[in-house]
Amino acid sequence: FSRRPPVARHNTRRETTLTMTRPTMRRTAGRSPAASMRVAALLSLYCCCRAFLLLGAGGRAYAFSIGGTGRSSIDNALIFARRANNIFHHHGRRRVVRPAPAPAPLFSSTTEESEIALNPIVSNVKISKTVEIFSLVKQMEADGIDVTSLCVGEPDFPPPQAVLDAASRAISDCDTRYTAVTGTAALRQAIADDLNRRKGLTYDPQTEVVVGNGAKQCVYQGVLATCGPLDSVVIPAPYWPSYPEMVSLTGATPIILETKEEDGYLVTPEALREVLEENDDVKLLILCNPSNPTGGVHTEKRLRELADVLDEYPNVAVLADEIYERLVYNDEPEGRHVSFASMPNMFHRTMTVNGFSKAYAMTGMRLGYLAAPARLAKATTTIQSQLTSCAGSISQAAGVAALEDVAEEELEANVSIMRGKRDYVVDRLRSMPNVNLVVPPTGAFYVLPDVSAYYDGDDVALCLDLLKSKRLALVPGSSFGAPGTVRISYATSMEELELAMNKLEEFLAEDNF
Numbered sequence: 001f002s003r004r005p006p007v008a009r010h011n012t013r014r015e016t017t018l019t020m021t022r023p024t025m026r027r028t029a030g031r032s033p034a035a036s037m038r039v040a041a042l043l044s045l046y047c048c049c050r051a052f053l054l055l056g057a058g059g060r061a062y063a064f065s066i067g068g069t070g071r072s073s074i075d076n077a078l079i080f081a082r083r084a085n086n087i088f089h090h091h092g093r094r095r096v097v098r099p100a101p102a103p104a105p106l107f108s109s110t111t112e113e114s115e116i117a118l119n120p121i122v123s124n125v126k127i128s129k130t131v132e133i134f135s136l137v138k139q140m141e142a143d144g145i146d147v148t149s150l151c152v153g154e155p156d157f158p159p160p161q162a163v164l165d166a167a168s169r170a171i172s173d174c175d176t177r178y179t180a181v182t183g184t185a186a187l188r189q190a191i192a193d194d195l196n197r198r199k200g201l202t203y204d205p206q207t208e209v210v211v212g213n214g215a216k217q218c219v220y221q222g223v224l225a226t227c228g229p230l231d232s233v234v235i236p237a238p239y240w241p242s243y244p245e246m247v248s249l250t251g252a253t254p255i256i257l258e259t260k261e262e263d264g265y266l267v268t269p270e271a272l273r274e275v276l277e278e279n280d281d282v283k284l285l286i287l288c289n290p291s292n293p294t295g296g297v298h299t300e301k302r303l304r305e306l307a308d309v310l311d312e313y314p315n316v317a318v319l320a321d322e323i324y325e326r327l328v329y330n331d332e333p334e335g336r337h338v339s340f341a342s343m344p345n346m347f348h349r350t351m352t353v354n355g356f357s358k359a360y361a362m363t364g365m366r367l368g369y370l371a372a373p374a375r376l377a378k379a380t381t382t383i384q385s386q387l388t389s390c391a392g393s394i395s396q397a398a399g400v401a402a403l404e405d406v407a408e409e410e411l412e413a414n415v416s417i418m419r420g421k422r423d424y425v426v427d428r429l430r431s432m433p434n435v436n437l438v439v440p441p442t443g444a445f446y447v448l449p450d451v452s453a454y455y456d457g458d459d460v461a462l463c464l465d466l467l468k469s470k471r472l473a474l475v476p477g478s479s480f481g482a483p484g485t486v487r488i489s490y491a492t493s494m495e496e497l498e499l500a501m502n503k504l505e506e507f508l509a510e511d512n513f
Contacts, residue, residue, distance in 0.1 A: 125245045130475050133463070137473045148500045149473040149492075153292065153445065155361040156492045157417070159398070160410055163360060166401030170394045179390040182381055183211025183369070187396045190403040191369050199339040201352070207374040210381050211399075213391045215323045215355035215368030218380070220246045221387075222319045222351040222370055223284065225379035227252040231283035234275055236267045237481035238448060240292045240321075255279055256481060261450065264439035265294040265482075269305040276313050284317045285310070287340060290324040293480045293487040294448045295422075295441020297328055300338040307343035317376075318350045323368070324444040326359035326411060329419045335442065341371075348373050351380075358444075359411060360402045365395040418445055421490040421497060428501040429488075432508055445491040448477060452484030454508060459484055470503040 130151060137149045158164075170176075182188065188205035195201040203209055212218040219242070227233055229251035235243045236257045244254040257275050259265045267287070276282055287306075290297045298306075310316055320340040328337045341350040355368030370380055390396075425447055426440045434453035441447050455462040459476040463486060466472050477485030490497055 121249060121251065124248050126241075128241045128245075128479070130241060130479070133467075133473055133475055136467070140471075145471065147467070147471045147473055148496060148503060150489050150497075150500050151473045151475045151487075153358070153489050154363050154491060155358065155414070155418075155445070156496075157361055157414055159361045159365075160402065160406040162401045162405035163362060163398045166405070167365075167394050167398040170397035175393050175397055177393060179393050179396060181385045181390050182209065182377075183391060184393070184396050184400075186400050187211055187403075190400050191371065194403045195339075195352070195371060200342050201339055201347070201371070203371045204374065208371060208377045210370045210372075210377050210384065211391050211396065212368050212370065212384060213388050214357065214366040215321070215353050216242065217384070217388065218353045218355070218368045218370040219243075219286075219319065219321055220249070221380040221383045222353065222372075222376075223247055223252070223286075224250050224383055225376060226317050226319075226351075227283050230281060232279050232281045233284045233286060234272075234279075234282055235286050236265075236288075238265055238291070238293050238477065238485075239286075239481050240288060241479050243286050243288075252283070253281075255282065261436075261438050264296045265291065265448070266296050266298055266302060267306060269302075269309050272306055273309045273312075276309070276316065282313070282316055284319060286319045286321065288321040289340065290328060290337070290441075290443025291446075292324065292444055293446045293475075293477070293482070295444045295446045296439070297330065297335065297337060297443040299334055300336075301334065303338060303340055303343050307340075307346050310349075311345055314349075316349070318346065319353065320350055321353045323353065323355050324358050325354065327415060327418060327445060328443045329415070329422060330442045337443070351376055356399055356402055359414075360406070362395070362398065362402065365392070365398055367391055367395040367399050418491070421445070421492075421494065422447070424494065424497060425488060425490045425501065428505070432505055435508070445489055447488050447490065448480070448482060448485050449488070450485050451508075457484040459486055462486070466504070466507050470507050472500055472503040472507070474504075 133151050134149070137147050137151065140147050185205070188209040188211065191209050191211070192203045192205040195203060210218065210221075212221065223233065223246050227247065227250050231250075231252040232255050233247045233252050234255050234257050235247070236259055238259070239256070244256070247254040255275060257267065257271055259267060259271065272285075287298070289303075310318070318340060322337070322339060325337045325339070328335070330336065339352060341347050341352050351370055351372040353368065353370050356362040356365065357368070370377065372380070422441060422445070426437060429435050429437050429447065429449050434451075436450040437447065438450075451459065451462060455465075459478050463474050463476045466474060475487045477483060477487060480487060488500075492500075
């Protein structure tokens with residue numbers, strides 16, 4: 001018998017390859033009984049030794065269990081070899097031999113822990129609280145429990161009809177093939193045209209626009225393309241919970257830049273300068289504008305002030321997450337949304353991320369994009385080519401329709417409806433005792449009230465008890481880097497919002513200090 005490298009592993013079984021060659025069979029055949037017994041003893045001893053190595057104590061028990069069956073020692077040795085190994089070679093032909101049924105299995109995939117070591121980076125990554133609570137809500141609903149949920153940022157209105165029609169046509173026309181990794185030429189051109197028309201940005205659709213499977217993928221690829229071990233990334237708090245975890249996955253270090261409620265949770269130039277002066281290894285600034293979870297919007301004046309600071313730090317790139325840029329409720333010209341890449345001297349270092357989930361309600365279609373100078377765009381393309389390849393062709397066809405066929409009036413109507421919902425929620429929150437909301441949100445569809453007067457500031461316990469007693473799901477602010485707050489998404493129907501605010505007011509009134 002000779003050992004060959006393992007050919008397969010299933011669950012916790014350990015397998016090896018055993019071979020008996022023709023010369024070995026001939027040397028055993030025709031010998032005297034005494035010689036045959038010596039060969040058999042050696043074979044049995046070898047198989048038992050292999051059992052000790054392969055199967056441990058279970059192998060010893062298994063080896064002894066086949067003794068005393070009336071077979072010859074050679075037969076016992078061969079039987080044991082077959083049972084101890086799932087792959088057996090005989091006369092040069094490989095065949096799978098399944099273990100014979102046994103009263104009790106030696107190994108159980110349900111009781112034995114996997115010996116596969118996990119990447120240490122994974123242990124440092126936290127599961128998103130938003131996803132965790134949303135999953136809990138879905139499980140409760142599956143169990144027949146009616147839950148009022150304001151925890152997920154998903155519009156309650158359907159995608160525009162032009163988007164739905166384009167997706168249907170793509171299916172009917174069998175437009176279901178792979179596209180280029182960076183997306184179809186039609187979609188990249190539509191994105192470039194839209195950015196030029198509305199934001200004053202000029203990108204080459206061939207080399208500077210990368211379409212991905214949602215803006216989330218584009219954010220991660222932007223971080224991975226620019227950062228690694230020994231680098232740091234500045235993340236203003238409150239933040240989207242995925243930002244720090246994405247940074248950790250690259251091996252870089254997240255540096256949290258604290259903002260103040262009285263400033264509307266906006267980044268000030270003084271705070272940015274301070275964090276850059278104290279950390280000379282900063283490689284990237286992530287700027288979410290409008291903000292999730294606060295709904296705050298950095299004005300053009302504020303963005304220019306931040307750009308002036310960054311001018312002094314030419315090696316710091318910027319990832320501008322502008323997924324909520326169409327959801328801004330300030331009618332004043334100075335309150336409109338402006339892309340950070342349009343700031344003086346910022347285009348060459350800025351990666352702009354946007355998508356179709358929020359403004360067009362295409363959340364399940366998973367379509368986003370990153371626009372950046374060619375060198376940065378090429379780096380993210382390289383990463384995407386090895387991860388997911390292209391976004392779905394049907395979603396891309398729908399994306400073209402969203403940018404080219406949906407009227408501005410339709411989008412503005414949705415913004416107007418969302419503004420009314422924001423006003424209702426803000427008014428209700430401000431009427432509740434000990435709930436503070438200093439600066440109302442001016443963008444996105446979130447509000448982040450301070451509820452630290454309750455539960456001694458333990459927002460996680462508050463949200464869990466609220467879900468348990470009132471069947472109302474909110475997300476703890478601590479998961480966004482804002483302990484003592486809760487995030488409320490008002491992207492739902494007015495009826496649902498009214499019910500939710502009633503539940504919250506009743507809960508807080510029940511002596512929950």
